[in-house]
Amino acid sequence: MKFAHWLTGTVFGASMLLAGAPAHAVTIGFSQVGDEGDWRPAFSKDMQDEAKKEGIDLKFADAQGKEEEQLKAVRAFIAQKVDAIIIAPVVVTGWEQVLREAKRAGIPVFLADRDVDVTDKSLTVTRISADFNLEGRLAGAWLAQASKGQCNVVELQGTVGAAPAIERKKGFEAITSQFPEIKIVKSQSGDFTTEGGKKVMEAFIKSTDNLKGICGVFAHNDNMQLGAIQAMKEAGLNPGKDFLLVSVDYVPAMKDELAKGEASASVELRSAIGKYIYPVVLNYLKDKKELPRWIKIPSDLHHAAAPND
Amino acid sequence: MSTPTPGTPASPKPAAEQAQPSALKALLRHRLVWPILALVLVLIVDAIISPGFFQIRIVQGRLFGNLIDILYRGMPPAMIALGMAVVISTKGIDLSVGSIIAVTGAVMAWRIHEGDSHYVILLTALCVGLACGLWNGFLVSVLEIQPIIATLILMVSGRGIGLMINLLYGGTNPSFTSPLLQGLSTGNLGLVPTRLVVGAVMIVLVWLLVRRTAFGLFLESVGGNAKSAWLSGVSSRLILLSAYLISGLMTAVAAIILTADTHTSDPVTSGLYSELDAILAVVIGGGSLAGGRIYLDGTIIGVLVIQALTTSILTSGLPPEYNLVVKAVVVLIVLLLQSANTRAAVVSLLARRKG
Missing domain, CATH: 3.40.50.2300 (Response regulator)
Structure with missing residues (x-):
């Protein structure tokens, strides 16, 4: 049974190669803080919509504001061998261990929104957020x-x-x-x-x-x-x-x-920042080029039609 | 925080105090004297640091000024604190009041979006408060769970329930307009803000219930000694249940005013830490967390002390980093003033210096 499974897998993989299909869809795990307020649910929805547009297989995990849920989700992503992990951290501290596990598995980790506090800065690729x-x-x-x-x-x-x-x-x-x-x-x-x-x-x-x-x-x-x-x-x-x-x-x-x-x-x-985040991740997966520690998403200002008239 | 002792202490009188004229001594022993003194002190400091603090004008057809603000902003905390005073007199505590505000506010915004009549919503909001009180009262009186734990359950879950109610209608922008509810909160009757009238009516109702019926006596007897109250024929269970019902109802009144004030339902932050201010007001007013006593007048003065303090911090121009430190120091001083032991120690220290 196991052998048959392996066999079909191999045959399927080989046929994919033979067909010259483009690289398999990128799988990204995204661990979100939760869905508090207005901004975060909109951010989550945008990440899912943009992933569809980019043809990314997004695994979305809502940590419900709990650190332990988030750690569980990240470990699950590592076990599923995703291509990259994006974390919007619930808290700043306590990341050393799980990030090292990701590094050992060869999975690059990107931060969205908040930063994390780790001594070894190479544990994450970069942080992509507003300033x-x-x-x-x-x-x-x-x-x-x-x-x-x-x-x-x-x-x-x-x-x-x-x-x-x-x-x-x-x-x-x-x-x-x-x-x-x-x-x-x-x-x-x-x-x-x-x-x-x-x-x-x-x-x-x-x-x-x-x-x-x-x-x-x-x-x-x-x-x-x-x-x-x-x-x-x-x-x-x-x-x-x-x-x-x-x-x-x-x-x-x-x-x-x-x-x-x-x-x-x-x-x-x-909140629509998926279009800033995914290109960075996808490019990194392609060329593995080192990135600055913090990639800032530009802000935008809206004002009343005729200010102060 | 120091354990407050009631304003009428039976401590041994040091020599210096006995020498004072008896009228002054009687006045100093009145339980309301220290809270009122604290309030006066805060106001005197205000007069010094911000000139024109006591100015009252008429703006937009209503009274306008810092003193009005203290009453205006103090009205919702006063409602919560009166409910809290009732619960504390039974040796209980209600930590869930902030969450009751969140749930009530969320239900109000939801029903307004669903298009209910706003008079019905007013009743619905009061019923939500009563339902929350019933839940707390059930846990405390029927299941006999410790009040601090029983009400902690709703305290922790209430804000989540509020967020779930917001989700019932999308809830990304849970603001509303309601002439009736906003009128109650921010409108005015003649020159007087409507909420002060609502507050006065509620205060009179609670006073009638507690001081003009046997209910107040039952509350204090259950809080003082539940077993002997029960043995003398008081149904402790019913009294406890109604204490939490009153707290829920009074909190719902505060929730209506607070939610209509900003006409937005914000379950995450509305009424945050209001339970702590309410408990503090009861204690400043001479109440004891050990139960057995209820001072409605003292509680209201306690609320005014806290609110006067908040308003003066906001007008003082002090950097916000100091807000909580200043509040803590003033509260500590007030509680020390109230403590007969501290006063006796200070008096004997002074007497020794002189001697």
Whole structure:
């Protein structure tokens, strides 16, 4: 029985070779964090759609936010002898062992989204993701241009200590610090939530006497900006008209606000990034050429039709 | 955190305190004096660091100012804390309130997308809260699971349930518009924000139930000594069950206000850590986690202390990295002030210096 199996396999393989068929479909294992929020499910769906387009046999595993599920999925990929593994890590630490197993099996590992913390950098080929710092810089550059370099800004920070909050702040300040007349006059954490953004903006409105002298609001994500817009409207202010509002994410609700002109601009956090990730993986499988440690996916900024008119 | 002792201590009086006039002594021994003092202290600090903190104006036909904000933002936590006070008086605890907010909010957004009448949704939301309370109460009173574990189950699973409800209708953009619900949350009646009226009505209802019927006595007797309460003919099981029902219902009221405030269902973050603030408010108000006591007035002052603190941190311009540290330090000071042991130690230390 076993022999017969082996035989058919060999015959089939040989016939494939004889027929001169193109190299067999590339099999890629993709271990995703989970399906929390809006962005991640859209990212998962795009990875599956793009794989179909590229003719890739994608094995998709949802770790449901659990590290042990993710490790199990990666080990399963190794056992299935996939051609490459893409990981969107649940956590930063604890990867050394399983990555070494992948390396021993000769399977290249790519990171999407977050980074991992390993001493041996050769365990992964590269990381392909958006750059929070770049998003902050883009928002800062837009605000600098729209305000012609003169603006008192209030800032709604993300959760204290979170990587996107730290990097978006740094990126934004890197640009706005070039302009002596752009100042961040108030800055507080709205915890990345609509409720938080609304609460903080309510307090800002009171402590600045109805945002007197304020020209811009920079929020580290759209949800907080949506809350800020509500707070401003409830206080009788005109967001988008009397104030420049720039944030990051470009969620569906923000699209509506931009269309209504109640927000000014939003940097898109792309979920359709399969088209950036797969070519890198496929090219590497072909030529095994060494890649930079981090391949950044370009950001995109959307603004209201006629800003500040 | 230090174990808070009630405001009416029976500790031995040091010499210095006995010398004080008796009216002042009686006042200092009133259980509400320390929480109120804490609130006044926070407000005084506000007046110093941000001029115009107490300014109240009329904007968009409603009262507008930091003090209004404290009441406005404090209303949902007050609802949760009152429910928590009821549960804590029975020697219980309800860790699931944040998750109840998540589930209730998700159900509201879902039913609005399905096109239910918004009056029906209001009732549905209250029923969701009651159902969650029934579940907690069933685990605690019928299955006799420890309250902290029993309510942990819903605390952990509730946000997942909320996300699953979002998936029922796609849920990638679970925002909604509802004149009725948003009116309750962000509208105003005359000059007064509607939610303050809703809050006042709920406070009166809970007060009537707890202080004008025998229910409050039953709660405290079950919390104080369940066995002797049972022996004197109080059905502990029914009392426990109704305590969790009240907590679920009050949390649902908070959930309606919070969800309609941002008119978005966000099961991952809505009401996050609200259980901790609620427990803290009860404790600042003089409640004891050992049960047997319920102070509705103290609890509300506790909520105001926490909310005044939050509002002042937001207006102070302090970097957000310090938010939690400042809050922790102030809470510690408040709890130390309340502790009769600490006060006695300070007084005797001062007396020794003088002597």
